[in-house]
Amino acid sequence: MATVAQMQEQILRGKAERNVCILAHSYQASEIVEIADYTGDSFQMSRSAQQSKAKTLLVCGVRFMAETAKLLSPKKRVILASPDAGCPMAEQISPAEVLTFKATHPGCKVVAYVNTTAELKTVADVCVTSSSAVKIVRDMEAEEILFLPDGNLGHYVKQQVPEKTVHLMRGCCPVHAAVTKEDALAAKAAHPGAPLLVHPECRPEVVAQAEFVGSTSAIMEYAKASDQKEFIIGTEMSIAELLQYACPEKRFFPLSKKLICSDMKLTTLPDVLAAVEGRGGEEIVLPESVMRRASVCIEEMLRLG
Numbered sequence: 001m002a003t004v005a006q007m008q009e010q011i012l013r014g015k016a017e018r019n020v021c022i023l024a025h026s027y028q029a030s031e032i033v034e035i036a037d038y039t040g041d042s043f044q045m046s047r048s049a050q051q052s053k054a055k056t057l058l059v060c061g062v063r064f065m066a067e068t069a070k071l072l073s074p075k076k077r078v079i080l081a082s083p084d085a086g087c088p089m090a091e092q093i094s095p096a097e098v099l100t101f102k103a104t105h106p107g108c109k110v111v112a113y114v115n116t117t118a119e120l121k122t123v124a125d126v127c128v129t130s131s132s133a134v135k136i137v138r139d140m141e142a143e144e145i146l147f148l149p150d151g152n153l154g155h156y157v158k159q160q161v162p163e164k165t166v167h168l169m170r171g172c173c174p175v176h177a178a179v180t181k182e183d184a185l186a187a188k189a190a191h192p193g194a195p196l197l198v199h200p201e202c203r204p205e206v207v208a209q210a211e212f213v214g215s216t217s218a219i220m221e222y223a224k225a226s227d228q229k230e231f232i233i234g235t236e237m238s239i240a241e242l243l244q245y246a247c248p249e250k251r252f253f254p255l256s257k258k259l260i261c262s263d264m265k266l267t268t269l270p271d272v273l274a275a276v277e278g279r280g281g282e283e284i285v286l287p288e289s290v291m292r293r294a295s296v297c298i299e300e301m302l303r304l305g
Helices: 004-018 042-051 063-072 095-104 133-139 151-160 181-190 216-225 237-246 269-276 288-304
Strands: 020-025 038-040 056-060 077-080 109-113 126-128 144-148 165-168 196-198 230-234 251-254
Touching: 004 020, 004 269, 020 042, 020 063, 020 269, 038 042, 042 063, 042 288, 056 063, 056 269, 063 077, 063 288, 095 144, 109 133, 126 133, 126 288, 133 144, 133 151, 133 288, 144 151, 151 165, 181 196, 181 230, 196 216, 216 230, 216 237, 230 237, 237 251
Parallel strands: 020 038, 020 056, 056 077, 109 126, 109 144, 144 165, 196 230, 230 251
Antiparallel strands: none
16 A cells, blocks of 8 residues: 555656646645645635646646636646535526626626636626735725625625625635634633634634634735744634644644535545546536636736735
8 A cells, every 4th residue: 555655756756747737725635735836725726827837737626726727727738636526605606696686786896706616707707816805806996896605705805895885695615604703712712812813704703703814825824924822723724734834833723623624625645646647537628608708707806916
């Protein structure tokens, strides 16, 4: 039986031989992050996918991330390492619902969180990530915005940009939304003095308890730069683990054991090896009409973000 180190060596050899670039979301297991060419949150992955010169992009994450990589690099092969890795939030709203809303709100611009299907992006004016949402909404010329699908992130944006009218649709990340105010208070009581760093996909009442609110990458950067020695991490549990590796002199406590994304955990090191060797994964193929229309909001995200 191959060890983790042996399998990682096989992957590194294979991707070099086949000109494969591995993109891993920060929520992936550490053994996958270690062999990735680029690691980060959705926005960082979007940038990396566009800049890579490799002929094949292997996405270790969920389906909407692979679709986004394909939209940014239409001439490259994009492989999703685990075909079953989806995102419940990405499929919560249909394009038809958005078009119905727009029909009754002329002039309203649609801002789609990157955690959406390529189909839904075809009816959006601009795409955003958690790290760029506030800036992009603030900088848009439109005064009336429909933000979808994450109502919690949308609520946070609405608070940060009060000068604009921001409409919200139902929807949320079921992992972040599972955490309650009581969970936050209990964590702070268990770790007095440790600042709570949370993702804006958390409920507003949880965000209100935080000392810092930001994207996955912003949380990591804050914790690494801070002089404090203990932190409560209010996003997927992998981030507390990655931070512990990066900063062994500090301590990181997950806000709640509920913060586990089962879809992100579907991708394994054997999946990555099989995909690199061409005997696993799924190539992402999108209809030309979807590619053309969805690319508009992605390109606008990169321009404004």
